[in-house]
Amino acid sequence: MSQNHDARDPIFALSDDLVEAFAAQCPADATMAGVPSDDGAWNDWSPRGAAAWASTLASFQERLRALPPPLRGPEAQWGRLARRVMADYLDERLDDFRHGEHLRDLNNIESAFQHMRVVFDLMDTRSAAGWAAITSRLSTLSQACDSYRASLEEGRRTGNVVARRQVRAVVEQARRQAGEASFFSTLPAAYEASGVATSEGHARLASGVERARAAFGELAGYLEQTYLPSARAADAVGEERYLRLARRFLGASIDPVETYAWGWSEVHAIEAQMARLAAEIRPGASLPEAIELLMTDPARCAHSPDEFLRLMLERQQKALAELDGTHFDIPEPIRRIDVKLAPPGGPLGAYYVIPSDGFKRPGTIWYAPGDKQQFPLYEEITTAYHEGFPGHHLQCGLQVYLEDRLSRLHRFLVMYSGHAEGWALYAEQLMFELGYFERPDYVLGMLAGKLTRAYRVVLDIGMHLDLPIPRSAPLHAGEAWRYETAVEYLHTRAFLTLDHAHSEATRYLGWPGQAISYKVGERVILDLREELRRRQGTAFDLKAFHAKVIGSGSVGLDHLREIVLEDAGELAAS
Numbered sequence: 001m002s003q004n005h006d007a008r009d010p011i012f013a014l015s016d017d018l019v020e021a022f023a024a025q026c027p028a029d030a031t032m033a034g035v036p037s038d039d040g041a042w043n044d045w046s047p048r049g050a051a052a053w054a055s056t057l058a059s060f061q062e063r064l065r066a067l068p069p070p071l072r073g074p075e076a077q078w079g080r081l082a083r084r085v086m087a088d089y090l091d092e093r094l095d096d097f098r099h100g101e102h103l104r105d106l107n108n109i110e111s112a113f114q115h116m117r118v119v120f121d122l123m124d125t126r127s128a129a130g131w132a133a134i135t136s137r138l139s140t141l142s143q144a145c146d147s148y149r150a151s152l153e154e155g156r157r158t159g160n161v162v163a164r165r166q167v168r169a170v171v172e173q174a175r176r177q178a179g180e181a182s183f184f185s186t187l188p189a190a191y192e193a194s195g196v197a198t199s200e201g202h203a204r205l206a207s208g209v210e211r212a213r214a215a216f217g218e219l220a221g222y223l224e225q226t227y228l229p230s231a232r233a234a235d236a237v238g239e240e241r242y243l244r245l246a247r248r249f250l251g252a253s254i255d256p257v258e259t260y261a262w263g264w265s266e267v268h269a270i271e272a273q274m275a276r277l278a279a280e281i282r283p284g285a286s287l288p289e290a291i292e293l294l295m296t297d298p299a300r301c302a303h304s305p306d307e308f309l310r311l312m313l314e315r316q317q318k319a320l321a322e323l324d325g326t327h328f329d330i331p332e333p334i335r336r337i338d339v340k341l342a343p344p345g346g347p348l349g350a351y352y353v354i355p356s357d358g359f360k361r362p363g364t365i366w367y368a369p370g371d372k373q374q375f376p377l378y379e380e381i382t383t384a385y386h387e388g389f390p391g392h393h394l395q396c397g398l399q400v401y402l403e404d405r406l407s408r409l410h411r412f413l414v415m416y417s418g419h420a421e422g423w424a425l426y427a428e429q430l431m432f433e434l435g436y437f438e439r440p441d442y443v444l445g446m447l448a449g450k451l452t453r454a455y456r457v458v459l460d461i462g463m464h465l466d467l468p469i470p471r472s473a474p475l476h477a478g479e480a481w482r483y484e485t486a487v488e489y490l491h492t493r494a495f496l497t498l499d500h501a502h503s504e505a506t507r508y509l510g511w512p513g514q515a516i517s518y519k520v521g522e523r524v525i526l527d528l529r530e531e532l533r534r535r536q537g538t539a540f541d542l543k544a545f546h547a548k549v550i551g552s553g554s555v556g557l558d559h560l561r562e563i564v565l566e567d568a569g570e571l572a573a574s
Contacts, residue, residue: 008071009070009071009076009078009079009082009083010067010068011064011067011070011079011082011083011086011407012079012082012407012408014060014063014064014067014086015082015086015407015408015409015410016407016408017060018060018086018409019035019408019409019412019413021056021060022035022413023035023036023037023038024037024038025043025044025049025052025053025056026043026053027039027041027042027043028041028042028043028115028116028119028137028144029043029115031119031122031123032115032118032119032122032353033354033412033413034122034354034355034356034357034361034400034412035356035357035412035413036357038133039123039124039130039133039137040132040133040134040135040136040137040140041136041137041140042116042137042140042141042143042144042147043112043144043147044147045102045105045112045144045147045148045150045151046146046147046148046150046151047103047150047151047154048150049147050097050102050151054093054094054097057090057093057094057097058090058094060086060090061087061090061091061094064083064086064087064090067083070083078405078406078407081405081406081407081410081552081553082406082407082409082410084559085407085409085410085414085553085555086407086409086410088251088556088559089409089413089414092248095244095248096248099241099244100155100158100160102151103151103152103154103155103158103160104152104155104160104161104162105151105152106152106162106166106167106170106510107162107166107169107170107507107510107511108166108169108170108173108503108506108507108510109507109510109511110511110514111170112148113148113170113173113174113219114173116141116144116145116148117173117177117183117216119137120134120137120183120184120187121342121343121353121366122353122361123137125190125191125194126194126196127196128196128198128201131191131194131196131197131201131205132201134187134205134208135201135204135205135208136208137208138184138187138205138208138209138211138212139204139207139208139211139212141211141212141215141216142211142214142215142218144215145215145216145218145219148219149219149222152223152227153226153227156226156227156230161227161230161231161232162231162232162510163231163232163233163234163235163509163510164228164231164232164233165235165483165506165509165510166231166506166509166510167223167224167227167228167231168228169506169510170223171220171223171224171228174216174217174219174220174223175216175217175220176344177212177213177216178213178214178216178217178220179213181344182209182213182216183343183344184209184212184213185209185213186343187205187209188202188205188206188209191205235463235483235509236463236464236465236466236509237464237512238464238465239256239464239465241512242256242461242464242465242512242513243256243513245512245513245514246512246513246516247513248513249416249417249418249513249514249516249517250416250417250418250513250516250517250520250521250556250557251416251418251419251555251556251557251558251559251560252418252520252524252556252557252558254516254520256461256465256467257467259457259461259516259520260457260458260461260462260465260467262457262523263454263455263457263458263461263516263519264458264470264472264473266450266454266457266519267451267454267455267458268472270447270450270451270454271287271451271493273447274287274444274447274448274451275287277290277440277443277444277447278290278291278444280440281293281294281440281441281444288495290444291444291448291495294376294378294379294441294444294445295376295378296376298374300376300377300378300441301374301375301376301377302374302375302377303373303374303375304373305341305369305373305375307375308367308369308375308380309339309340309341309367311377312339312365312367312380312384312388313337313339315381315384315385315388316337316339316365316384316388316389316393317337319385319388319389319390319431319436320335320337320389323389323390323434326543327390327430327434327542327543327546328390328394328543328546328547329547330394331397331398331401333355333359333362333397333401334355334363334393334394334397334398334401336359336362336363337362337363337364337365337388337389337393338362338363338364338365339364339365339367339388340364340365340366340367341366341367341368341369342366342367342368344368344370344371349368349500349503350365350366350367350368350383350387351365351366351368351387352364352365352366352387352388352391352392352393352396353366354392354396354397354399354400354412355396355397355400356400357400357412359400359401363392363393363396363397365384365387365388365393370499370500377441377442377445378441378442378444378445378448379445379448379449380445381437381442381445381446382428382431382437382442382445382446382449383449385427385428385431385436386424386425386427386428386449387424390427390430390431391423391424391427391428392420392423392424394427394550395420395423395424395550395554396415396420396554398550398551399411399550399553399554400412402551402553405552406552406553410553410554411553414553414554414555415554416517416554416555416556416557417514417517417518417521418517418520418521418524418556418557419521419554419555419556419557419560420517420521420554421517421518421521422517422518422520422521422522422523422524422525422557423521423525423549423550424518425450425453425518425519425521425522426521426522426525426526428446428449428450429446429522429526432446448494448495450519451493451494451495452490452494452496452504453518453519453522454519455489455490455493455494456504456508456515456516456518456519457515457516457519457520459481459486459489459490459505459508459515460508460512460513460514460515460516461516462481463481463483463486463508463509464509464512466480466481467481468480469481469485474493475488475489475492475493476488483505483506483509486505486508487501487502487505488501490504490505520557521557524557524560524561525549525560528545528549528560528561528564528565529542529545531565532545532564532565545564548563548564549564
């Protein structure tokens with residue numbers, strides 16, 4: 001696309017400079033973000049590397065403040081947006097450094113440790129240059145681990161440590177990648193199948209694989225023998241840190257007590273809906289009995305990973321074809337989507353990876369199903385719409401595509417969970433409203449997903465802020481939250497498998513504030529839709545509303561409200 005935003009505003013050149021600095025100093029993160037960089041290099045995660053990156057961010061903060069005043073008028077709106085997005089990005093990341101978050105960057109799902117493994121999923125495996133970069137990263141993974149360990153050790157020395165539960169989870173993941181079942185051991189076969197293999201390349205790759213496995217083995221040893229004895233016994237992070245991190249994910253502040261109570265009201269409402277639908281699926285059946293039927297009935301399952309992936313891709317393609325031009329305007333590059341199985345050894349579930357710059361790497365849904373070979377479809381249809389189209393794939397793909405209005409920083413480095421996950425959960429609701437859950441099985445699956453997200457609100461806030469379980473709750477009423485209680489709720493009330501329930505509860509405790517972003521974000525988007533519908537009456541345009549919500553890139557929820565209502569000419573009246 002040609003760039004049509006107002007190039008007179010120097011914010012766009014400054015944004016380009018910041019992305020280039022990011023690519024130079026954080027090359028592994030740049031690969032994950034889809035930004036061209038040295039794909040054979042690693043971040044320096046050490047305290048020295050962190051200080052260097054913080055200094056770079058501070059220098060850009062000064063450069064941003066020194067810019068001339070923004071231009072006026074509607075034609076300059078994108079420049080004003082770019083300025084606010086950069087200011088928020090710099091403030092938030094420098095705040096993380098001030099609070100020492102880089103010294104306790106360790107959890108079971110989203111920390112530098114997982115990035116050191118997942119980055120290989122996103123690298124070029126079709127060219128000789130791509131495999132050379134992979135080999136380089138494999139061979140030098142020990143250096144990345146050393147730099148990462150240096151920051152963890154500084155945190156340990158200063159008492160800035162994570163909980164033991166998170167350490168044990170990462171040790172288990174690291175041991176797997178160091179062992180015979182390691183993802184790294186699959187790379188030689190993939191190299192052979194690439195069509196660019198040479199005998200010399202094989203030898204270098206094999207050596208790199210062994211070095212990478214050894215590096216993760218050494219890191220596991222450090223974590224288990226040195227770090228774990230110093231780790232915190234308590235899982236909860238407390239109110240101050242929780243609310244700070246929640247605001248970081250949401251781009252908005254919450255009243256935790258009100259949100260906790262609202263989360264419970266959502267739980268009760270969704271459970272009542274599910275109970276009524278269960279009787280429709282199997283007359284006379286209780287909700288657990290209906291779920292058991294949907295989980296085990298062969299006629300309601302895919303019977304191999306290949307069949308499952310095919311069905312999920314077909315579902316994406318059908319929705320894309322039918323909704324283009326009616327509820328969304330879908331640019332050509334976004335009409336391509338990949339669906340893949342994630343390598344084993346990580347947390348269970350599904351996740352989405354954004355396209356790379358220029359869409360050379362398409363947007364991809366990754367499924368991590370564990371060791372199951374039968375895939376109950378009732379719960380997967382709603383996940384397909386959430387992770388794919390019109391959820392993350394549309395929102396994130398559009399953000400990458402809109403180079404005519406969004407700064408490069410905004411397109412690749414800015415993502416608020418409240419906006420992203422709120423939109424994806426809203427997308428599930430929208431597809432229900434549009435009739436894309438054609439069987440009651442799939443509607444129940446959508447409600448089950450909503451129930452899990454509602455339980456995330458009460459579990460995340462309840463555990464970290466030590467709020468009591470309400471007297472009206474179905475289990476352990478009036479008691480304090482414990483890890484085991486959260487697992488019991490997720491397993492028996494949200495119908496997750498026991499392994500998945502353990503993985504989820506560990507995730508909430510290690511990634512405080514993120515789990516609430518789904519329902520809180522959906523709440524804001526639905527409230528905005530109803531507010532506009534009420535004010536605009538018959539003039540309300542659903543397609544235009546969608547364009548407003550995702551057409552300005554990912555922003556904080558407070559900022560989103562301003563954009564939607566201001567563009568509608570409504571903000572002054574609110």
